Amino acid sequence: MGRRQPNFKPYHQQQLMLLPPSLDELVPKGHVVRVVDDVINKINLESLNAAYYLTGPASYHPQMLLKVLVFGYMSNIYSSRKLEAACKESIYFMYLSSMSFPDHNTINRFRGVRLKDTFRTIFEQVVSLLAQEGYLSIEEVFTDGTKIEANANKYTFVWKKAIASNKEKMKKQLAEIWAYAQSVAATEDNMPEPPDLTTINKEKVQDTVDTLNQVLGKKENIDKKMKTKLGYVTKHYPANIARYEQQEAILGRRNSYSKTDPDATFMKLKEDHMRNGQLKPAYNVQISTSNQFIVNYSIHPNTTDTNTLSSHLEQHEKSFGAAPKSLTADAGYGSEENYTLLEEKKVTAFVKYNLFDKRQNRAFNRKHPFATDKLYYNPGQDYYICPMGQKMAYIGDRTRKTTTGFGQTVRLYKARNCQNCPLNGACHKSQGDRVIQINVNLERQKQQADQLLTSEEGIQKRKKRCYDVEPVFGNIKNNHGFRRFMLRGKQKVEIEWGLIALAQNLRKRAA
Structure with missing residues (x-):
């Protein structure tokens, strides 16, 4: 009697199908990819279509590329090369792309160039759509910020203090050489008046160097050390001061920036793996949320949250036509300037000050x-x-x-x-x-804050802030692994964070 064979289901890898299944049949009905497809289909993309040339070869449809990008960010796929591979390997990306296979250059160009002037409008439309469906409120928001590392070399830095120190050394050296030139030409009547080196610029440095060379160049018995110093000053100082002025223009009010991403500022991050307090190039990301949906976002070079509120609220007004009716935030925003701003915009401020707790x-x-x-x-x-x-x-x-x-x-x-x-x-x-x-003004504002924060509504707002805005950052960083930007420059970083924010909203919508 022969050994019984196991009972297997039919497996014929090369067999053709008479009626092959459609992509729609292969995607489960309740899958999150259908939410992406549905929401993107509902919004107006005319501004995005206008970013393309009317002539030339046919381009991949921007609606398709947008769906692929958004679903990629929802799936923790941020690299354009990995998105290219996903369009060839994942049934969900094939469903969105309708079996189109854009390469990584096309995806990257779409993200960094085509979306440059249009993504904010797309995000606002999705937020308005979610508000109409009752998922969130545009008028009552919770605001907080976090720092996310930039795609920049942490060793290619420029510090404002270093520039100021070097300029002081330049002034001291020029003054020393000028004093020596005066002592050498003490008997001559044509020695010009000493320059005012209280502040220096490239014109003043160049004039001073030229004058020193004119005075000392005629002399024969010049001290060798002074001659060497004058040669070094002549060779390096005009170029150095010009470079410092360019760097100061980039710095603005900041104390530092990275040479590989001049828009990024060196900040202390919570993710300190070396545990040495090393500063890293980063951006300060501000968001306003409602029911863990991101209503508004903005990117800042500030190392603290205090001075970000003005432009963040300005973006909210630009997006939705008016400031929110109420705003809840922690003590990082509790300054006289911010309280005054919120009063002027008639925003009810459930905002702590530094000693409230x-x-x-x-x-x-x-x-x-x-x-x-x-x-x-x-x-x-x-x-x-x-x-x-x-x-x-x-x-x-x-x-x-x-x-x-x-x-x-x-x-x-x-x-x-x-x-x-x-x-x-x-x-x-x-x-x-x-x-x-x-x-007096700040004390009045603090008393008003005390009344609001200790009221029944204020207590509820304070409790809700802890599980409304803060978990959003935790979800994005820890659950979805987004701790470092991939693109460089504030404009592209805003697009990248906007994709993260839109992915967060659609994930929440599908939950």
Whole structure:
């Protein structure tokens, strides 16, 4: 009796099908790729179509390329070469591309060039569509930021402090050579007046170098060291100062940039694998969310979140015609400038200031009983009462401007007889009488913030912020592995992050 054979299903690899299945049949009905197809089909792509030439060879359809890009970012495929391979290997990409096989150059050119002026409009249309479907609110948003590493060499840096230090060395060297030239030509009447080297530029440096060569070039017995210094200055200083001025123009208000991506600023990132606090070229990404959908995004060179809110809100207004009705954010945004901005735009600001959480802590209040906010103020006669019951009289105002040019005014109040006070040393640490600075406008804004944040609505907003905007960054970085941009330059980085934001929204829509 023979051995029984296992029962297998038919397997005939070379057999032809009479009616081969369609791509639509091969894609499950509830698959996320169908959401991408459906949403992109609903939006207007006329502005994207207009980015193509009317003449020349036929191009791949931009609607198809957009679907492939968006689904690629949803699937953690960010490389144009890997997207090219996916269009030939994955049934889902074949479904979107309708069996078209664009190469990586076409995909990369579409992402970096064709989408340059049109992607923001595409993103806004999708957000508006999701708002109409009830998935998100454009009027009530939660704002936060994160730093993402740029595609730049972390060792090709330019620092503002280094430029300033080198310019000081140049001024000192020029002044030293000029002093020597004056001593050598002391008996001559044609020695020009010494230049003003308080500030230097390429014209002033060039004129100074030319004059020094003219004066010392005629002399025979010149000190060898000075001759060597003059030769070095003549050869290098005019070119160096011209380079420094170009670098300062690129820097603007920043303290650093990378030579391989001049739009990227060196920042301290949370992803510090070497654990040495090394600064890396990066971008500060700001987003506003609603129900974990990204409503608005913006890219900044700032190392902190404080000075990003103005342009971020400006983008929201540009996208949707008006500022949001309410905005919730953490203490990184709680500055006088931001509170004033939100007041002017009539945005209800559920925004903490830097000591809000600590002031809610009784232990902190007990530890700092002599803090300025604990002192009694008499508004009628405009004076404060120090912890010993003495009047602190108003002594004047002090004005200052922030790095963004925002003007601040503080009122100064001074105590008296602090040296003989038994609380001296505990009340304050200064040598003389205690002087407090009161920013009246900021204190008013903080009181208003306290009322909003401690209200029932404010407590709900604060709780929701922790699971609305923050998990979005965590999902993108940890679950989808996007920790470093692939493109260079702010304009292309904005497109890349926009694709990430659109992918996040469509993933959330399909969930």
